[in-house]
Amino acid sequence: MASDLQSLLNSRHITDPAIIGIHTGGAWIAEQIHRQLRPEQPLGTLNITFYRDDFTRIGLHPQVEPSNLPFSVDDRHIVLIDDVLHTGRTIRAAMNEIFDYGRPASIILATLVERSGRELPICADVAGERLSLEAHQHVKLTGPDPLELLIQESK
Amino acid sequence: MKRQDIQCDSQGQLRHFLTIEGHKRETLTQILDTAENFVTVGNQPVKKVPLLRGKTIVNLFFESSTRTRTTFELAAKRLSADVLNININTSSTSKGESLLDMLHNLEAMHCDMFVVRHEQSGAAHFIAQHVAPHISIINAGDGRHAHPTQAMLDVFTIRKHKPDFTALRVAIVGDLMHSRVARSQIHALNTLGVPEIRAIGPCTLIPPYLQQMGVHIYNDVREGLKDVDVVIMLRLQRERMDGALLPSELEYFQTYGLTQEKLALAKPDAIVMHPGPINRGVEIESSVADGPQSVILEQVSNGIAVRMAIMSMVLGRKPSGEEGEA
Numbered sequence: 001m002a003s004d005l006q007s008l009l010n011s012r013h014i015t016d017p018a019i020i021g022i023h024t025g026g027a028w029i030a031e032q033i034h035r036q037l038r039p040e041q042p043l044g045t046l047n048i049t050f051y052r053d054d055f056t057r058i059g060l061h062p063q064v065e066p067s068n069l070p071f072s073v074d075d076r077h078i079v080l081i082d083d084v085l086h087t088g089r090t091i092r093a094a095m096n097e098i099f100d101y102g103r104p105a106s107i108i109l110a111t112l113v114e115r116s117g118r119e120l121p122i123c124a125d126v127a128g129e130r131l132s133l134e135a136h137q138h139v140k141l142t143g144p145d146p147l148e149l150l151i152q153e154s155k
Numbered sequence: 156m157k158r159q160d161i162q163c164d165s166q167g168q169l170r171h172f173l174t175i176e177g178h179k180r181e182t183l184t185q186i187l188d189t190a191e192n193f194v195t196v197g198n199q200p201v202k203k204v205p206l207l208r209g210k211t212i213v214n215l216f217f218e219s220s221t222r223t224r225t226t227f228e229l230a231a232k233r234l235s236a237d238v239l240n241i242n243i244n245t246s247s248t249s250k251g252e253s254l255l256d257m258l259h260n261l262e263a264m265h266c267d268m269f270v271v272r273h274e275q276s277g278a279a280h281f282i283a284q285h286v287a288p289h290i291s292i293i294n295a296g297d298g299r300h301a302h303p304t305q306a307m308l309d310v311f312t313i314r315k316h317k318p319d320f321t322a323l324r325v326a327i328v329g330d331l332m333h334s335r336v337a338r339s340q341i342h343a344l345n346t347l348g349v350p351e352i353r354a355i356g357p358c359t360l361i362p363p364y365l366q367q368m369g370v371h372i373y374n375d376v377r378e379g380l381k382d383v384d385v386v387i388m389l390r391l392q393r394e395r396m397d398g399a400l401l402p403s404e405l406e407y408f409q410t411y412g413l414t415q416e417k418l419a420l421a422k423p424d425a426i427v428m429h430p431g432p433i434n435r436g437v438e439i440e441s442s443v444a445d446g447p448q449s450v451i452l453e454q455v456s457n458g459i460a461v462r463m464a465i466m467s468m469v470l471g472r473k474p475s476g477e478e479g480e481a
Contacts, residue, residue, distance in 0.1 A: 047192060050204035050467075059168070060206075060471035066192045100201035 001029075001128040002036040005079065005110050008126055009037075014077045017108070020044040022094050023064045025083030025141040029112050032147075033081060041076075044069040051093035073102035083141040085111040085127070088120035113139050113149065161283055168472045171283045171292040172465050174301040175342035183346055187311050190457070190464035196233055197459060206467050207234035210267045214240045215282075216295070217273040222431060223295050223305070226455070227270045230462035239266070255285055262287045267470060269293075276300035276335075291469045293462075299335050305430055306339030308461040310347060312454050313385055316426050320347040326379055326421070327370075328355040328411060329389035329438055332362050336430045337389055341368050355379035356411060376411050380420040388413050388429045388438045404437045413439045418448065426450045 009017055018041040021030025027045045034043040047067045049060070080094060091109060098104060114127035117135060129149075131139065138152045162177065164170045169182070196204055212231040216224050224240065231238045261269070268291045271279045276298030283292040296302040310320075317323055325344055331337045331354050344352050345368065354365050355373045366372060373379030380386065391407065418427065427439075427449045435441045444451060 049192070050196070050206045055206055055471055060189065060467050066195045068195070096205070100199055100203070102200060 001110065001112065001126060002033050004126045005033065005108075006037060008108060009077075009079075012077075012106075012108075014106075014108075016040055017077045017079045018044060018069075018071050018073070019079045019081060020046055020069065020094075020098070022080070022082045022090060023047045025112075025143065026081050027065075028141070028144040028147060029083055030081040031144075033079075033110070041071045044071065046094050046097055048090060048093040048097055051097045053089055053093065067097065069098075069101050073098055073104050075103070075105045078104045078107045079110055080107050081110050083112045084139045085109070085114045085122070085124050086117050086139070088118050088122035091122050092120055112141065115139055161280065164472060166472075169465070169469045170472065171279075171294075172303055172469055173279045173283060173292065173294045175303045175306055175339050175346065176301075178346065180346050180348065183307070183310070183343060186307055186461065186464050186468065187314060189468060190307075190311055190461040193233075193460040193463040193467075194457070196463070197456065203233050203235055205235045207231070207236035207470055210234075210236040210470055211265065212236045212238050212268045212270065212466070213261055213266050214238065214270045214295075215243070215261075215272070216241070217243045217271075217278070218296070220272055220296070222455070223272065226458045227293075227295060227304075227462055230459050230466060231270075233459065234463055234467060236267075236466075254282075258282060258286055262290060266290065268466065270295050272296045274298055293465060293469065296335055299333055299338070301339045302335040302430075303339050303343075304458070304462055304465060305336050306343040307465065308454060308458040309336075309340055309387065309428060309430065310343045311461050312428065312450055312457050313426070315453070315457070316450065317384055320344070320349050323349045323385060324351040324353070324383045325349055325385040325387065326353040326355055326373075326383040327387045327389065328376065328379070328413065330360045330391050331356055331365065331389065332360045333392040334389050337387075340387065341365070341370060345369060353379050353383065357407075376417060377420055380417055383421045384425055386413065386418065386421055386425055386427050388427065388433075390430065390432065390434060391437055404434075408437050412437065413443050415440065415442055415446070418443055424448075428454060431455070 017039050019030050019034045019039060021027035023045055030043060045068050047064055108125045110126040111124045112128040113131055114124040115131045115133050136154050138154060140150045140152055142148045162171050162173055196202060214224050214227055228238050270293045271282055272295040278297045279292055279294035294301055294303055327337050341352055353371045353373055354361055355376050358374060361372055425448060427443060429451045433439055433444055
């Protein structure tokens, strides 16, 4: 996944990207990618809880770490990383949040797993794995050490 | 606990926030943890999150307060809610309309939350008992009874500097008799496990029931401040004093006012707090209020994050037990 991402960055002539991981699983993956690619910018993390579109349906989620973007987003090429791309709503929320920090030059989406079930027109630029799953199947990443992918069946 | 029943729904989630009493430590900790995430919103270029977009929050202030109303308004706006500020002096209640009629009219305008400040103790509970089920009430101070959001922002500020509540000695100094803030602070500190709370002030300003709340009473300020981790100064509430409870402000300052010399009796890393507005030279010396141990302005900033947390928890109750997914 890191080498695919590096190739994509090279093909787009992006030399100074900022990596942002979405809490919680995306931040775990982003940490590893950041270690491998060693960009100049420190790692950023996003907590998209306050940007979810299902707040009125499911209430406030238990809190995780706050967002931390230790660089200016303006005119920067962003690599947004999450563990699983499913409906696309998390990525939409993350992009909304990023735009509240500034106007990036571009956003590349990299996910460990891109699975079926999209509800919004969002796709990954780089995916570690592409899975076609039934609606009742769920992919879950456990971690941070070791990172493990599980496919669960819901009733 | 009837009050807890009013404040929480059948799933134990916050429905109203009227008082600290009856809440479990877990609930208070959840408020503090949630507020932690809202602090960063104030540092964003766009100081807003879309969480309460489409919600309407009414600031219903029967008693004037610029600071509290402003922080509630800012908190609601940072959550993207629409905010109405109703000045009761110019509202229709002064034209003879009853309070309940006014509330029902606001309900008919599809409001979602009333933030209530009232000079009468119990006013927020009364309103909570009479509003439609979909409306939530936050108490922004009622008489001498409670000011729970102020207490939460105070304990939030304490936690920032002294993370372990179970190792703290906290002194509350001044007019505890008339202070709804102090009552709520004591409930919050007790619930969060603070082992020693001291009330310091003249006999006329220390209510006798404090001992039943586990508070240690000190009339000698120097004795009371010895080795404390946190000093909370209270405002002298002249407007609530019916009789001559104090000889003079000057004498009060000389005896109970916080000076550098008195503060030196506390632990060297003790923090100084004040719910505001401060009376310089009455409760606190300027050099202390503006000094390195003062966290008074932090309290103001933290007040927005804590109120955002409470508003979002109250309006973000889950209708069922379902969980979200990615």
